[in-house]
Amino acid sequence: MVFHLFLLFALALDLGFFHRRSEVVSFRQSLGWSGVWAFLALGFGAGMYHFSGPEAGLAFFAGYLLEWSLSVDNLFVFISVFSFFAVPAALQHRVLFWGVLGALVMRAVCVFSGVALLDQFHWILWVFGVFLVGTGIKLAIGESVPKDPREHFLVRQITRWFPFTSVYHEDHFFVRENGRRVGTPLLLALVVIEATDLLFAMDSIPAVLGISTDPFVVYTSNVFAILGLRSLYFALAGLISFFQFLRFGLAGILVFIGCKLCLAPWISVSTGVSLLVVLSCLVLSILASLLAKGRQ
DSSP states (O other): OHHHHHHHHHHHHHHHHHTTOOSOOOHHHHHHHHHHHHHHHHHHHHHHHHHTOHHHHHHHHHHHHHHHHHHHHHHHHHHHHHHHTTOOGGGHHHHHHHHHHHHHHHHHHHHHHHHHHHHHOTTHHHHHHHHHHHHHHHHHHSOOSOSOGGGSHHHHHHHHHSOBOSSOOTTOSEEEETTEEEEOHHHHHHHHHHHHHHHHHHHHHHHHHTTOOOHHHHHHHHHHHHHTHHHHHHHHTTTGGGOTTHHHHHHHHHHHHHHHHHTTTTOOOOHHHHHHHHHHHHHHHHHHHHHHHHHO
């Protein structure tokens, strides 16, 4: 019950602070709130470690680090989408607010569906494992930022059946023009972000399930990573180019967990080792990025 109340407090804090904000958040504010979410996640994980045991606590920290690192990759998508649709800085908060709400619902569905599948079909671990290895390799050799968000299948279908205006109308997703209800570019930006998050969930949920199959651990690690994502976006939006090698670290994490799932019947990897690998890949990729940027 204490954990549930703590989670509800974090949700209320996040939604209460960001709801209806229309001004541009400063770098210092964003960095401060990013620290707040990291501190809350640390406190939640410490509580799980103390009350639920070391295994649950370490699983939460490993899952949180994994989800946080994969969420950082989302920042590239946010920047691309906001830039492509020319979303004013003062309106980006509104898109991210509703985007996070949608992400929390979608992640809950994905987590509990994934756990249910594992309970019924244990062999699906191999499917998840092969999928994660393939995703990691693709991430290492490919690009994660969409070239043209309007070419997204969902966007093409919506614009085909529903009229849209070409200009923004303050912070509205819908307006009336000539007596009919039409969407604004802000709605299109939200659709792309929600659709992209669903695709990221297809990668991240199997990865976390490779660390723990406890739905509470998996979902809470997702929640705390997502709650800090908006603050992290405004704090790192101007610095994202410094993390040019982060995708290689993420690729290494996905390949490791994929191999762990495929070899689970024969080789057991402890949660502590998984946490160490996740943390090492993150630190090494970030250090490599900073060193390369410094030389440039």
